Amino acid sequence: MSVFTRSVALAALDAATRSPTPKHVSGRAARGLFAGRDKSFGNNVSFSKRKTRRDWKVNHQWKHLYSEALDEKIGLNVTTHTLRCIDKAGGLDNYLLSLKKESDLGVKGLAARNRIAEVLATASAAP
Structure with a gap:
């Protein structure tokens, strides 16, 4: 195997095994339940095809959601979009416990999930 073909093969192997670059998450999305949504960017295009830069903000709301396991409301x-996902999952507890990626939870969501899991574990362990 020549040096050139070996370097090409190693580059192909490196590209195949390299993990994808992590998606950028804004600070606001990291502190709430945004379900992968974040601020997006694009252009306004006028009739004369002139492009001006703009952004689309996420429709987020401050809500107090009820947790059945904790028997309290969590702000x-x-x-x-997350509110619709919570309704589809059957409540806040089911939604938080069913999410696979911790990056979608954010800081407060992860703390709430840990509290819910702890309460459910103690409830199932009690005779």
Whole structure:
């Protein structure tokens, strides 16, 4: 195997095994339940095809959501998309426990999930 083909093969192997670059998450999305949504950017295009830069903000709301396991309301910054996902999952507890990626939870969501899991573990361990 020549040096050139070996370097090409190693580059192909490196590209195949390299993990994808992590998606940027804004600070606001990291502190709330945004379900992967974040501020997006694009252009306004006028009739004369002139482009001006603009951004689309996430429709987020401050909501107090009820947790059945904790028997209390938790104040969270959530998007309207997340509210629909919570309804589909059957409540806040089911939504938080069913999420696989911790990056979608954010700081407050992760803390709430840990509290819920702890309460459910103690409830199932008690005779």
